[in-house]
Amino acid sequence: MNLSLQTATLAAAALLACGGTSGTDTETHTTTTALTTTGTPTTTADATTTSDATTTDTGTGPDPTTVTTTATDSTDTTSTTGAAITCADLPLCEDFEDSPEGAPPDPAVWTVAAPNCMGTGKLAVAGDQAHSGARSLRVDGGGGYCDHIFIANTAAITGLGDQIYGRFYLRLTDALGQGHVTFLTLKDSADGGKDLRMGGQSTILMYNRESDDATLPALSPAGIAMSAAPAPGQWTCIEFLIDEAAGHITTWVDDVEVAGLRVDGEPTPDLDQQWLNKPDWKPQLEDIKFGWESYAGQSMVLHFDDLALAGARIGCD
Ligand SMILES: [Ca+2]
Ligand SMILES: [Ca+2]
Numbered sequence: 538m539n540l541s542l543q544t545a546t547l548a549a550a551a552l553l554a555c556g557g558t559s560g561t562d563t564e565t566h567t568t569t570t571a572l573t574t575t576g577t578p579t580t581t582a583d584a585t586t587t588s589d590a591t592t593t594d595t596g597t598g599p600d601p602t603t604v605t606t607t608a609t610d611s612t613d614t615t616s617t618t619g620a621a622i623t624c625a626d627l628p629l630c631e632d633f634e635d636s637p638e639g640a641p642p643d644p645a646v647w648t649v650a651a652p653n654c655m656g657t658g659k660l661a662v663a664g665d666q667a668h669s670g671a672r673s674l675r676v677d678g679g680g681g682y683c684d685h686i687f688i689a690n691t692a693a694i695t696g697l698g699d700q701i702y703g704r705f706y707l708r709l710t711d712a713l714g715q716g717h718v719t720f721l722t723l724k725d726s727a728d729g730g731k732d733l734r735m736g737g738q739s740t741i742l743m744y745n746r747e748s749d750d751a752t753l754p755a756l757s758p759a760g761i762a763m764s765a766a767p768a769p770g771q772w773t774c775i776e777f778l779i780d781e782a783a784g785h786i787t788t789w790v791d792d793v794e795v796a797g798l799r800v801d802g803e804p805t806p807d808l809d810q811q812w813l814n815k816p817d818w819k820p821q822l823e824d825i826k827f828g829w830e831s832y833a834g835q836s837m838v839l840h841f842d843d844l845a846l847a848g849a850r851i852g853c854d
Contacts, residue, residue: 545843550569561779562651583668584823604628606633620636624845627693627845627847628697628847628848629690629694629825629846629847630697630843630844632670632672632842633662633667633672635664636672638663639661640662640663641660641661641688642662642674643737645700646692647686647689647690649689650687650688651686651687653737653821655682656681657677657684658677658678658684659677659685659802660676660677661675662674662675663675668842670695670707670843673706673842674842674843675838675840676752676828676837676839678830679831679836680834680835681831681834682830684829684831684836685828685830685831687826687827687828688826688827689824689825689826690824690825691824692824694824694825695822695824695845697735697848699777699783699820700848700849701777701779701781702777702847702849702851703777703851704775704776704846704847704851704853705721705775705844706772707720707767707772707773707775707839707840708770708772708773708840708841709769709837709839711769711837711838712766712769713741713742713766713835714833714835715737715740716832716833717745717831717836718737718738718829718830718832718837719732719829719831720827720828720839721735722735722825723824723826724824724826725820725822726822726823727819727821728746728747729748729817730821731748732747732804733820734820734830737766738756739756739761741761741797742763742767742795742798743756743764743765744786744795746812748815751814753786753799753808754808755806755807755810760807764795764796765790765795765800767796769789773791774789774792776790776792776850776852779820780819781821782823784818786798787800792852796808800813811834819841827841
């Protein structure tokens, strides 16, 4: 790619960044309602689940194919070697098996949060889908901003050090659309209390920084091609490492690192160059919220299961 073309691509990416389909991506989100969770979860290990590492993405268009990998197994030294991590030993590990169907998840661990306003979004522990056991969290997320709904926990993430590893299973009923949506948010007290968000836009997984609307990857064709698109109707294992001290992000989908979802020290065109326009970004994460927030109209029925946080990589099984 010659330089002028690259510049044009980057300009296009900047224009595309967030809410591009409607411009309704509100920036009024403020802090969540009081989150008063205490204690640690007591869920038990879901030891018999199997890794669905063979997930294939059928690709609904020319854009994102599957998990574009930059296999970095050689650097994957944080994984345990053989010894399965016991769920009960983790700072947060939620399989939803101990909560009745139709109810919110354990109120000792999770607060139901609908920041700013409430609409049609709802959530409950449900038995219609499960990654482990017989239950998961079902979210019926509406298509407007106020239709958002989340579960939130503060105790686990604030008790971790700078290296925050997360793992969760996500099942989307429909493919991610073109418009911007969020299914995971993390309040960042070092960024004005705004959220670090994980969700989708341009049909692929992406991060969005609420404070300045930066996206990871940049939503250029090259950036989009370097991310991944969860196949609808099946469970996808998503893992992340957020290094608060370094301001770095690493992301794995079904055990494979996704090149488009990496922030490192090196600004990479189409990937993390836009993100690093705020070079001093070093998050201090105050909570973790799973749910649905939509800025351009897409509604979604989605399920979460086997949510976990730890100071070391957790893995998909
Ligand atoms: Ca479960
Ligand atoms: Ca980079």
